[in-house]
Amino acid sequence: MHNLWIGAVLALVVSGGAAAHEGPHDLRRMDFPAPVAGGRILAVDLHTHTVFSDGEVWPTIRVEEARRDGLAAMAVTEHLEYQPRAADIPHPDRNRSYQLSKAAAGESVLIIPGAEITGQMPPGHVNAVFITDANALSRVNPEAAIRTANAQGGFVFWNHPYWSRQQPDGVARLLPLHQSLIAQKQLHGIEVANGADYSESAFRIALDNNLAIIGTSDVHGLVDWDYDVPRGHRTVTLVLAPDGSATAIRKALGENRTAAWYRDSLIGRPAILEQIVRASLTLAPGGYAEGSKVLTAVVKNTSPVRYLLRVRSPQALYNSTDIVTVPPHGEAQIQVTGGVTPANLSLDFEILNTLVAPRQPLVLNLKPKAP
Ligand SMILES: [Zn+2]
Ligand SMILES: [Zn+2]
Structure with missing residues (x-):
């Protein structure tokens, strides 16, 4: 268990400062x-x-x-x-x-x-x-x-x-x-x-x-x-x-x-994990960094699972590397460059903490829910 815990801390460090917030939920409950x-x-x-x-x-x-x-x-x-x-x-x-x-x-x-x-x-x-x-x-x-x-x-x-x-x-x-x-x-x-x-x-x-x-x-x-x-x-x-x-x-x-x-x-299996991940994670635009066209994308996690994502979309990221942790009942804010707007926001992720076959993570796209 201890090695894993250290791994999670390292993951937070290498995420390069993407804002991550823990919620007030009872984290024990599954x-x-x-x-x-x-x-x-x-x-x-x-x-x-x-x-x-x-x-x-x-x-x-x-x-x-x-x-x-x-x-x-x-x-x-x-x-x-x-x-x-x-x-x-x-x-x-x-x-x-x-x-x-x-x-x-x-x-x-x-x-x-x-x-x-x-x-x-x-x-x-x-x-x-x-x-x-x-x-x-x-x-x-x-x-x-x-x-x-x-x-x-x-x-x-x-x-x-x-x-x-x-x-x-x-x-x-x-x-x-x-x-x-x-x-x-x-x-x-x-x-x-x-x-x-x-x-x-x-x-x-x-x-x-x-x-x-x-x-x-x-x-x-x-x-x-x-x-x-x-x-x-x-x-x-x-x-x-x-x-x-x-x-x-x-x-x-x-x-x-x-x-x-x-x-x-x-x-x-992929179809089962996709349902679990889509139930857990939502993507929403969070507005532009002040006076800029750098869009903040908010990945919200309403599950008790600690997610580790790799962003595969080509746009450069502003406040993080491509590796982002989304804590249980928390969120991560990913700033995206390249003129992405709330209307066309769409990100491809490798869900690194999933396995659909040995050593093979689930890949999926998240878009904001239609208003
Ligand atoms: Zn036994
Ligand atoms: Zn037994």
Whole structure:
């Protein structure tokens, strides 16, 4: 986390003085503005642990963290096969942490039933969410548990597929079991980001195999211990859904309407990231510098994401280099030379904190909204 924080400070320095202002918002909360096309952008965490497997907290604490973070939904996904606290906290009913979380959450956060199928590679670790009974998954081997989760209507995704404890070179690769599960539509998503980790090989697998792009915290301790909150935030999946209901989120996951939000980066397919960026950023003319034809363009950010932009338009810039930071719930003022007017203002950007494929940022044009 610290390296990233230093990177953000450097980014501010190299932005060459473009005015940037932080707003008064609660920067901890992961609330997003609505996409232009309608619906919602929902932050969800589909991979967490409590004392009911190898986590450090009771389910009520997970729920309170989720409420404070402004999550729309969370799954508590205990290891089925790994139960290091069973002597102290015996719980023959594997739905218990879900039940306690749901009771604690009330209407504040949607709690999704789930479990972590914890196998050797292959299949490795696999999360099943939107299941109806974790007990049925705990009685069979990992491959059968995946099939049982599917029979329950679950959404199934491969966890940390690059994990160096199971892939010593740290590279995710599909084995024949994964390939057959994908072909049979039994494996629907893959973590490209898990906690502090990001995997280019997992991202490539997601794109090449039409899998949902997932980011999760996999938190075991406290979110505030693992992330520099509120400067940092837990790793989550952003889901584009018509509303925040369980039905809408489940359907959106199945249709790959997801992106991972990891550190400052948004990772996803171009059409999804474009919707998130367009919901977040607006461009407006801010008037001329006194007695001049140097136009100020204001990029306003109404999201909790810290954006890093590269201006690709050819006009020379006056108060910044081509690299501009737009803070969460803040704005950046970019002064543009070359006779640009409020009527013809239009800027091309590389959104440097986005990835539409490994090492490839989203490129888009922003224009002021028609009055
Ligand atoms: Zn795991
Ligand atoms: Zn886990």
